[in-house]
Amino acid sequence: MVNRLVVAAPASGSGKTTVATGLMAALRAAGDRVAPFKVGPDYIDPGYHGLAAGRPGRNLDPVMVGEQRVASLFAAGARGCDVAVVEGVMGLFDGRVDTEGVGSTAHVAKLLSAPVLFVVDARGQSRSLAALLHGFRGYDPSVRIGAVVLNQVGSPRHEQVLRQACAEVGLEVVGVLPRDPAFALPSRHLGLVTAAEHGPAARAAVDAVAASVAAHVDLDAVRRLAATAPPLAVPAWNPEQEVRRAPGTPVIAVAGGAAFTFGYAEHVELLRAAGADVAVVDPLRDEALPGGTAGLVLPGGFPEQHADALSANESLRADVAAFARSGGPVHAECGGLLYLARQLDGLPMCGVLDADAAMSPRLVLGYRDALATEDSVLHAAGTRLTGHEFHRTVLTPGTGEPPAWRWRGHDRRAVAEGFVVGGVHASYLHTHPAASPESVMRFVRACGAAPARREAARS
Structure with missing residues (x-):
């Protein structure tokens, strides 16, 4: 089993992403084969992790996939690597609300x-750091804090006092990062700008944090810490064992490019294992769906940031609309839902759904325990899944189209969300395919049968 460590912090904003991404890139530059991971449903950090490590960043989310799958998904993603770096989420013990830390780092x-590996933003503190570390280490002794990285250190004297505080509680300092605004990544309404959108600047930002980590963190000490992890006696997750291959090889187009970056690596792996020929389509550039397309996956992303270009690509919008209206299977999540609407912030989209979308000042964020209300190309009615919402847009729907999901909100009020229209399943809810491989198999089979159904309908 690969050596491994988890990069955590007392709270969000402490520098976890800087340290984790920098470690991935610095270790890779030093010759290590690095497996990158992120705790939780976040799609943005894994994009930077992928740049840093040279292989896809993967998510580890016990809430969405079930805790029994986490170690096996990790083993699959870490196969063939020397060390795995897992970036945590929020503060070390922050998990799903109203649970005892489920889904936390x-x-x-x-x-x-x-x-x-505990990352502490040292601004505004000195010896009090000892109390903070003592509290976090003692709160749950089964979580082993092995070493500390001091971030945002102001001076050599500041560093000296902080090192003494760490020594008081017996924790090794393996890195000290100075204050440097050059390490910051650009922010936006849902967090960081994605690596795909940030382009060359993203590469430059990753190179900058890698250089800083290489200069200020003891990589050998980090390797030694990772090597203290015991073997994991679990088989690696295998998509071939999760699904049965459908007859034929339907072409399934998956939207990509800068506007649609929110997807899990396991999704494409399951589609292929179920017999699909996966072809990437970029709605910002491509004017038509790939030849022979039998199914379409529209993942999440930031289409609202690219609404002008998406709307201007009238040829592809018309192709998508024609495909959906002919009964073609379409799986759309969040950003994909917006793309299928009539319009987004007043700009024409595909017009498949009887709904208009617009930006909103309110952030909708959280896990949802959802019930599928209709039979669809993805789920049988009555299927239960835990998904995640993450958006600042609102949808104004028309009437008469059945919802994709129902759940209870935090105030216990009933919520009906999404659309099931013909072969279209569209929703704000992000789901993890590794939690429901049967939904991927169902979709691929629907794609295999769709051309025959459409030909029969035309006849």
């Missing part, structure tokens, strides 16, 4: 039996 660290 600490939860995943325990599931992986991995030591924790």
Whole structure:
């Protein structure tokens, strides 16, 4: 089993992404084969992790996939690597609200039996750091904080005092990062700008944090910490064992490019294992769906940031609309839902759904325990899944189209969300295919049968 560690912090904004991404890139530059991971449903950090490590960033989310799958998904993503770096989420013990830390960084660290590299933003504190570290280490002794990285250190004297505080509680300092605004990545309404959109600047930002980590963090000490993780006696997740291959090889187009970056690596792996020929289509550039397209996946992303270009690509919008209206299977999540609407912020979209979308000042964020209300190309009615919402747009729907999901909100009010229209399943809800491989198999089979159904309808 690969050596591994989890990068955690007392709270969001402490520098986890800087340290984790920098470690991935610096270790790779030093010759290590690095496996990158992110705790939780976040899609943005894994894009930077992929740039840093040279292989796809993967998510580890016990809430969405179930804790029994986390170690095996980790083993699959870490296969063939020397070291795995897992970036945590929020503060070390922050998990799903109203649970005892389910889905937290600490939860995943325990599931992986991995030591924790603790990143502390040292601004505004000196000896009090000892109390903070003592509290976090003692709160749950089964979570092993193995070493500390001091971030945002102001001076050599500041560093000296902080090192003494760490020594008081017996924790090794393996890195000290100075204050440097050059390490910041650009922000936007849902967090960071994605690596795909940030382009060459993203590469430059990753190179900058890699250089800083290489200069200020003891990589050998990090390797030694990762090597203290015991073997994990779990088989690696295998998509070929999760699904049965459908007859034929339907072409399934998956939207990509800068506007549609929110997808899980396991999704494409499951589609291929179920017999699909996966072809990427970029709605910002491509004027038609790939030849022979039998199914379409529209993942999440930031289409609202590219609405002008998406709207201007009238040829592809018309092709998508014609495909959907002919009964072609379409799986759309969040950004994909917006693309299928009549319009987005007043700009014409595909017009497949009887709904208009617009930006909103309110952030909708959180896990949802959802019930599928209709039979669809993805789910049988009555299927239960946990998904995640993450958007600042609102949809104004028309009437008469059945919802994709129902759930209870935090105030216990009933919520009906999404659309099931013909072969279209569209929703704000992000789901993880590894949690429901049967939905991928169902979709591929629907794609295999769709051309025959459409030909029969035309006849």
